[in-house]
Amino acid sequence: xxxxxxxxxxxxxxxxxxxxxxxxxIISVSFSVSFAALLITLVPxxxxxxxxxxxxxxGHWIAxxxxxxxxxxxxxxxxxxxxxxxxxxxxxxxxxxxxxxxxMIVGQMMICAPVLVAMSHAxxxxxxxxxxxxxxxxxxxxxxxxxxxxRELRVPLLMAVIAAFSRIVTEVGCSxxxxxxxxxxxxxxxxAIALETSKGDFAQAIALGLVLLILSLILNFMLGALRGAAQxxxx
Amino acid sequence: MCRLIASxxxxxxxxxxxxxxxxLCFSQNDxxxxxxxxxxxxxxxMKLLAGLLRPTRGAIVAEGFAKASWWRKxxxxxxxxxLHQHPYLFEGNVSxxxxxVQRYSRLSEAEQRQRMxxxxxxxxxxxxxxxxxxxxxxxxxxxxxxxxxxxLKPSLLMLDEPISNMDQVSQQLVCQMIGELKHQxxxxxxxxxxDSELIQLCNERWQIKSQRxxxxxxxxxxQAELNRHHVAAD
Numbered sequence: 001x002x003x004x005x006x007x008x009x010x011x012x013x014x015x016x017x018x019x020x021x022x023x024x025x026i027i028s029v030s031f032s033v034s035f036a037a038l039l040i041t042l043v044p045x046x047x048x049x050x051x052x053x054x055x056x057x058x059g060h061w062i063a064x065x066x067x068x069x070x071x072x073x074x075x076x077x078x079x080x081x082x083x084x085x086x087x088x089x090x091x092x093x094x095x096x097x098x099x100x101x102x103x104m105i106v107g108q109m110m111i112c113a114p115v116l117v118a119m120s121h122a123x124x125x126x127x128x129x130x131x132x133x134x135x136x137x138x139x140x141x142x143x144x145x146x147x148x149x150x151r152e153l154r155v156p157l158l159m160a161v162i163a164a165f166s167r168i169v170t171e172v173g174c175s176x177x178x179x180x181x182x183x184x185x186x187x188x189x190x191x192a193i194a195l196e197t198s199k200g201d202f203a204q205a206i207a208l209g210l211v212l213l214i215l216s217l218i219l220n221f222m223l224g225a226l227r228g229a230a231q232x233x234x235x
Numbered sequence: 236m237c238r239l240i241a242s243x244x245x246x247x248x249x250x251x252x253x254x255x256x257x258x259l260c261f262s263q264n265d266x267x268x269x270x271x272x273x274x275x276x277x278x279x280x281m282k283l284l285a286g287l288l289r290p291t292r293g294a295i296v297a298e299g300f301a302k303a304s305w306w307r308k309x310x311x312x313x314x315x316x317x318l319h320q321h322p323y324l325f326e327g328n329v330s331x332x333x334x335x336v337q338r339y340s341r342l343s344e345a346e347q348r349q350r351m352x353x354x355x356x357x358x359x360x361x362x363x364x365x366x367x368x369x370x371x372x373x374x375x376x377x378x379x380x381x382x383x384x385x386x387l388k389p390s391l392l393m394l395d396e397p398i399s400n401m402d403q404v405s406q407q408l409v410c411q412m413i414g415e416l417k418h419q420x421x422x423x424x425x426x427x428x429x430d431s432e433l434i435q436l437c438n439e440r441w442q443i444k445s446q447r448x449x450x451x452x453x454x455x456x457x458q459a460e461l462n463r464h465h466v467a468a469d
Binding site: 128130133136137138144151152 | 282285286287312313316317319321322323325326335336338339340341383384387
């Protein structure tokens, strides 16, 4: 039994280090789609988080609760919604984005945006009011002050980015429904793991699982290093 | 000459009226002692003059300042600088805190370098430049905050309890820096609970009492004379 496991892990490492084109194509699709979704969503989400934290408008409380609720919507439900929007008869059917990487990016944007907004809102509400007042009284422009505040909050904001990226790079439901798991086009790590496991090809599934595990370790070490550098405040 | 003029202002928080004032003028060369009980609104008045808050009624006008760039709203912000009682220091070392503020300076590069050298020297920060700002003591934090403001060569500066809870050495250094600022014609508005040598620098007193701000001219004299003068004014 143990020998069987060892052989599988050996095969998995073999696939990764021999630069198996199929495995690396899956990794490439996964990362390009998730990075694109994250990059497009990042700045608008941080701006919305900032506005929710520093302004009070009619429906403010509802907006915050809505964003927090959207964080926990299952990815298959978002997949279903995007599918219905992109299908031939859907509102955006003319774009022909169903079963394409663009469609997957749209789906992943909808998954990571609430995470980014909710976590950045929490970060911005935790900032010391004196930080903003100090920047402004010293002569910083509005945008300059926002930049300094973001630097002050770099650890919680980076945590938000990592949480959002982790959620989209590991989600199966939306990618499977909107992407269709087409080899070398829309097959990403989670959908490939699901497929290979159902076929009984565990070596490739383990190889891809190892990539996610290594990614998770790298991200957490980065966050740990950043947290370590930040000193707790005495005031 | 740079000045702020507040006319017929009132500050309220909901139903609670904090204070009213008919006419206040804060100019360069003024050194004003702001007094009032806890919660009377000293900090709020300073924040109003700094442009960080808006009065419920009335207006505050800035005169004599350089015109702001066309893309920036011409507000009170950055005109009269406000220093918190417990200053906020940015995450990073002392050197970073000083360099960050230099970005907002309108002085020439040569003057900026000269101000940096004198700020470090006056605030005795030479040995602390690499120290993380969060590890500084209360006195060192206040000295760094004052050094940051010093870099900008402000026309008007408001100091909220600048020497409260500070050791004797830091008190002396802060008082020395404030004295130097006065010498450079910076207008100063100082709130303080303590009878200190800072009050001796002042030529005017603003007092918040019974929700009204009254102004009194002071005269230079010894601390004892000044205390007697304050008692008489009360």
